[in-house]
Amino acid sequence: MPVSSLRSTRMLPYGRQSISEEDIQAVADVLRSDWLTTGPKVPEFERRFAAFVGAAEAVAVCNGTAALHAAMYGCGIGPGDEVIVPAMTFAATANAVLYQGGTPVFCDVNPENLLIDLSDVEAKITPRTRAIAAVDYTGHSCDYDALRRIAEVHQLYLIDDACHAIGGTYKGRKVGSLADLNTFSFHPVKHLTTGEGGMITTDNPAFAARMRNFRNHGITTDHRQREQAGSWAYDMVDLGYNYRITDFQCALGISQMERLPRSVLHRQQVAKRYDEAFTGVEQLAPLKRAHDVSHAYHLYVIQLHLERITVDRAKVFRDLREEGIGVNVHYRPVHLHPYYRDRFGTGPGMCPVAEKAYERILSLPMFASMTDEDIDHVVRSVRNIMRRHRLEPR
Numbered sequence: 001m002p003v004s005s006l007r008s009t010r011m012l013p014y015g016r017q018s019i020s021e022e023d024i025q026a027v028a029d030v031l032r033s034d035w036l037t038t039g040p041k042v043p044e045f046e047r048r049f050a051a052f053v054g055a056a057e058a059v060a061v062c063n064g065t066a067a068l069h070a071a072m073y074g075c076g077i078g079p080g081d082e083v084i085v086p087a088m089t090f091a092a093t094a095n096a097v098l099y100q101g102g103t104p105v106f107c108d109v110n111p112e113n114l115l116i117d118l119s120d121v122e123a124k125i126t127p128r129t130r131a132i133a134a135v136d137y138t139g140h141s142c143d144y145d146a147l148r149r150i151a152e153v154h155q156l157y158l159i160d161d162a163c164h165a166i167g168g169t170y171k172g173r174k175v176g177s178l179a180d181l182n183t184f185s186f187h188p189v190k191h192l193t194t195g196e197g198g199m200i201t202t203d204n205p206a207f208a209a210r211m212r213n214f215r216n217h218g219i220t221t222d223h224r225q226r227e228q229a230g231s232w233a234y235d236m237v238d239l240g241y242n243y244r245i246t247d248f249q250c251a252l253g254i255s256q257m258e259r260l261p262r263s264v265l266h267r268q269q270v271a272k273r274y275d276e277a278f279t280g281v282e283q284l285a286p287l288k289r290a291h292d293v294s295h296a297y298h299l300y301v302i303q304l305h306l307e308r309i310t311v312d313r314a315k316v317f318r319d320l321r322e323e324g325i326g327v328n329v330h331y332r333p334v335h336l337h338p339y340y341r342d343r344f345g346t347g348p349g350m351c352p353v354a355e356k357a358y359e360r361i362l363s364l365p366m367f368a369s370m371t372d373e374d375i376d377h378v379v380r381s382v383r384n385i386m387r388r389h390r391l392e393p394r
Contacts, residue, residue, distance in 0.1 A: 015189030053176025064185025067198030139296035168296035
């Protein structure tokens with residue numbers, strides 16, 4: 001790893017983008033071209049992305065939330081349908097179900113890795129359940145063989161919210177090829193960025209066609225397609241949205257894909273350094289990783305053993321921020337947010353494992369340009385703060 005720090009600010013963030021001169025040139029080339037949107041870079045990005053993850057189809061959209069929404073639309077989620085969603089996720093996973101008039105049903109998580117709890121999934125299935133939306137929390141793939149068996153028994157669609165996990169694998173199979181629909185985010189803190197952007201991958205061409213119309217107002221052709229055909233006429237066949245992504249964003253994504261494997265490898269090396277440094281620190285524990293998963297490490301999350309320290313998570317959070325460590329918390333369980341509590345009657349006690357974890361989790365800095373100096377700074381600060389607040393034995 002590099003040994004000189006590239007930090008440009010006092011605070012080391014939990015995540016950040018990495019932009020190369022090649023990225024800038026790729027964007028500039030498109031800005032000088034005839035097509036800024038609905039142009040040739042969009043299908044090129046889709047083709048390259050589909051090939052990378054091993055899927056038949058990829059549909060690019062303007063952000064990760066749009067990808068989730070398009071996936072729900074693509075498989076026909078509608079009013080009266082239920083979709084099982086883990087409580088430990090960003091709100092967009094559940095919100096996308098609501099956008100289609102469906103109902104998210106919150107499911108608890110496994111205490112060791114905070115991934116969707118398979119037994120609770122089965123317990124939450126009803127005659128109205130249409131899909132399971134699993135979340136590859138932190139970049140660790142869920143158990144998709146087990147989820148697929150459950151989905152097939154109950155004739156459900158399987159959706160992978162893979163926004164944390166691009167570049168990862170499950171039993172040798174690439175994330176993006178594991179579910180009926182797989183969604184990605186290209187926000188700046190993710191492994192690959194287009195500024196804002198998203199993608200859905202699938203092996204179902206009918207789903208892909210529906211989602212391409214959906215991102216373009218429900219219209220069957222875009223401007224470039226009509227230009228190539230020498231026609232002005234178009235048909236709106238459904239109520240869609242303007243979820244299009246621009247060509248210069250796609251050019252950035254194509255350029256970034258060239259170094260995606262190196263980015264994932266570096267994140268894994270950072271995680272290994274953290275794992276080694278925190279071995280034997282009794283006041284915390286990193287999340288566990290399955291042996292048959294190649295973890296993509298969008299996040300590196302630790303759980304504090306609050307019974308072994310004299311302060312709560314909020315105090316540890318503040319202390320680390322004062323040390324220049326930009327820790328964060330991912331996530332407050334969605335069913336505890338006021339919107340869901342007020343409108344759906346959700347609240348404490350529904351998903352006790354996720355609720356307990358929320359009180360003790362912290363996300364440490366994790367990004368592709370982290371240096372040895374950065375890692376040492378994080379490790380030293382965490383260990384010192386744990387030592388300062390440890391509960392002395394009586």
